[in-house]
Amino acid sequence: MKPLRVVAIVPAAGYGKRLRAGKKKPFVLLGGKPLLSYALKTLEASKEISGIIVACERPCVKRLRDIAKRFRIHKLIDVVVGGRTRFESVRNCMRKIGASFDIVLIHDAARPFVDKKTIAQAIKTAAKFGACIVAVPESDTVKSADSSCFIEDTLDRNKIFRAQTPQAFTYRIIKEAYSVSKGNNITDDAGLIEKDHRVKIIEGSYKNLKITTREDLKIAEALL
Ligand code: CTP
Ligand code: MG
Numbered sequence: 001m002k003p004l005r006v007v008a009i010v011p012a013a014g015y016g017k018r019l020r021a022g023k024k025k026p027f028v029l030l031g032g033k034p035l036l037s038y039a040l041k042t043l044e045a046s047k048e049i050s051g052i053i054v055a056c057e058r059p060c061v062k063r064l065r066d067i068a069k070r071f072r073i074h075k076l077i078d079v080v081v082g083g084r085t086r087f088e089s090v091r092n093c094m095r096k097i098g099a100s101f102d103i104v105l106i107h108d109a110a111r112p113f114v115d116k117k118t119i120a121q122a123i124k125t126a127a128k129f130g131a132c133i134v135a136v137p138e139s140d141t142v143k144s145a146d147s148s149c150f151i152e153d154t155l156d157r158n159k160i161f162r163a164q165t166p167q168a169f170t171y172r173i174i175k176e177a178y179s180v181s182k183g184n185n186i187t188d189d190a191g192l193i194e195k196d197h198r199v200k201i202i203e204g205s206y207k208n209l210k211i212t213t214r215e216d217l218k219i220a221e222a223l224l
Helices: 035-045 058-070 086-094 116-129 171-180 214-223
Strands: 006-011 049-056 076-081 103-106 131-137 143-145 151-154 161-170 200-203
Touching: 006 035, 006 086, 035 049, 035 058, 035 116, 049 058, 049 086, 058 076, 076 086, 086 171, 103 116, 103 171, 116 131, 116 161, 116 200, 161 171
Parallel strands: 006 049, 006 103, 049 076, 131 200
Antiparallel strands: 103 161, 131 161, 143 151
C-alpha cells in the first residue's frame, strides 16, 4: 500500500491576549526557546509528516522563517499570513494544500508538549475513520450555569472530554469543511464537521497543555 502523505498545519497567528506577555505568544520564550519551536520540532521529527505549513501574523513571517532555519525545520513548505480568528488562519493554510495530501493534521503552536506517538496515532485513526481528535477525559465535576452564574445542571462527566490538538482529517473532509463554513464560534477544527461526520476521540495526555495564561507558562517551565 502507498504510504499516506500527511501535511501539518500550525496556527500561530494569535496574539496571546490572555497571556499578557507583552509579545506575541508563539514567540514567547519557554526554556529560552520560542514557544512555537517545540511543536515544530516534534512535527519535524514525526516520520509520518512530509510537510508543515504555519500561519502567523504578517509582520512575523520573516521571524518565523528564521526560527525554522535555526531549529532545522526542513519540512516547512510555507508560511502564510493568518486571519482575525484561528478559523481564518487555518483556512488560509488550507488554501495552500492540494489533493496530493491524504491527511491534514492541525496542531496549535501553543501546545509545546505534543509527542510523536500521539501524532502517529491521530494520523492512523484519521485514516481509518476520516476524522480524529486528541482529548483528555474531564476530571472535575462539570456544571452548566445561566448568565448570572447560577447552576443549571451537573453534566455527566463520563461523557465530557477536553479537546486538544492535534486533530487530523482526511484531505477531502477537512478541505470541504473549510471551503463551505464561515467558522462562526468555532474554536477547533472538529467543530466544523462533528454534526455531519463521526469524529473519533483518542486519549491524549494532560501534559499536552495549551499555554493560555501566565500560570500555564509557569507550569510548562516546570514540565520541561
Ligand atoms: N491562532 C491563530 N490565528 C488567530 C488566533 C489564534 O493562528 N487569529 C492560533 C494561536 O496562535 C494558537 C492557537 O490558534 O496557536 C490557539 O489559540 P489561542 O490559544 O486562543 O491563542 P491566542 O488566540 O493567541 O490567545 P488569546 O485568545 O489569549 O489571545
Ligand atoms: Mg484565541
